[in-house]
Amino acid sequence: MATDRYNSPLSERYASKEMQYIFSPDMKFRTWRKLWIALAETEMELGLSENGKPVITQEQIDEMKSHIDDINYDVAKEREKLVRHDVMSHVYAYGQQCPKAAGIIHLGATSCYVGDNTDIIVMNEALKLVHKKLVNVIAELGKFADKYKDLPTLAFTHFQPAQPTTVGKRATLWTQEFIMDLEDLEYVQNSLKLLGSKGTTGTQASFQELFAGDQETIDKIDPMIAEKMGFKDCYAVSGQTYSRKVDTRVANILAGIAASAHKMSNDIRLLQHLKEVEEPFEKNQIGSSAMAYKRNPMRSERIASLARYVMVDALNPAITSATQWFERTLDDSANKRLSIPEGFLAIDGILDLCLNVVDGLVVYDKVIRKHMMAELPFMATENIMMDAVKNGGNRQEMHEKIRQLSMEAGKNVKVEGKDNNLLELIAADPAFNLSLEELEKSMDPSKYVGRAPLQVEKFLQNVVNPVLEKNKAVLGMTAEINV
Secondary structure, eight states, X not given: OOSSSOOOHIIIIISOHHHHHHTSHHHHHHHHHXXXXXXXXXXXXXXXXXXXXXXSOHHHHHHHHTTSSOOOHHHHHHHHHHHOOHHHHHHHHHHHHOTTTTXXXXXXXOHXXXXXXXXXXXXXXXXXXXXXXXXXXXXXXXXXHHHTTTOEEEEEETTEEEEEEEHHHHHHHHHXXXXXXXXXXXXXXXXXXXXXXXXXXXXXXXXXXXXXXOHHXXXXXXXXXXXXXXXXXXXXXXXXXXXXXXXXXXXHHHHHHHHHHHHHHHXXXXXXXXXXXXXXXOTTOOSOSSOTTOOOOHHHHHHHHHHHHHHHHTHHHHHHHHTOOTTOOSTTHHHHHHHHHHHHHHHHHHHHHHHHHHHTOEEOHHHHXXXXXXXXXXXXXXXXXXXXXXXXXXXXXXXXXXXXHHHHHHHHHHTSOOOOOHHHHHHHOTTTOOOHHHHHHTXXXXXXXXXXXXXXXXXIIIXXXXXXXXXXXXXXXXXXXXX
16 A cells, blocks of 8 residues: 555445456456457448458457457556547557557547446446345345344334334334345346447447448447447437436435445444444454443444445536536546446445444343333333223223323433332322232233234245345355454
């Protein structure tokens, strides 16, 4: 790592090597060369000729293929200093390695042929990696939900104690949002198409010239290039570039995943404050330089921090898309170089963190029960009221008495700092005709979680398991993160 210049924390700390490679110069320029080969092969196969003689030969194609990977960066760099054009510099450098093919490299194409098609290819590869990691996060959450589907816990509305749920049911809420993200990702990824080779303003005028106006032949160019590059199709129309709306759609997928991860990480941070759930904490990990006892939720905090970056980053492609002029402007370029790779690198780090956190979540069931039992008397009052009515009481009168006693018990807890004594207060009131022993029998938390355990089972069976079965080939990932 260079110590005398800026180093991106996305590459140094957060993103995996796999994602970093996808956005590396090697990936970019090897893809450029594959695209040049695909174009030349297509032109050769469609019979491009001059005075009855083939313009492109198999020998030239073979020469180009032999130098896909050994990119002479030094030559390209020196050439760019002279011509100030990155694509033409690499055309020149490739031609230096392929003297027989030098004259036909990039024939009929404009710079966006390699630039834009490569951007689509790279985003597609990055989406594949995001998809794989997202599926694994869903799998780990599914395991967690199943393990704790029956464990009652306080649910919260407005972060105030509410009717109980289970730890597993709460995890299904996180899981469901990630599954929604997965569905969005698959939809957008399946709709990705290549730009193809449409020329400087999208009219394919250069191919009209090359193929002497043979429309039937020209119509075959884009589909053939797409097939060679592993895509189903090219966009039907374009200016010089593919619509920047594509980048917007992709960035919105990343922002959606970030939002889901942020929500989950916030919940975990709040639960760790309550000492009910705790993210993994390494044996020698230091929580604070001053407070040696601290166990901070630093992974969940990092998820939230990176997630905010990704959500805001989605504005970049949207604004760029909205401000493109006619067939193209170049004010997209510098922004795209930052916003798209960094969005992917950040979401990659987020998903690795999510996988690590969920896989190592610690649940403190005794603390959860303690918190539950402190609030349960309030939540059991409806059942208590029903029992009192069965014993001959008046429902409206019982409701008013419970309201008054609840206010008294609440005051004891909040003002006096005492334990919740609502059950004792009810038992002492002869109107209820219920003993403390009878009241305590109703204090089983599992009676108040409704259908939560069954909901977890049905959710795993009907929603999660089909997703995992469909994607079983990518399951089993583990995440190594920089702590």
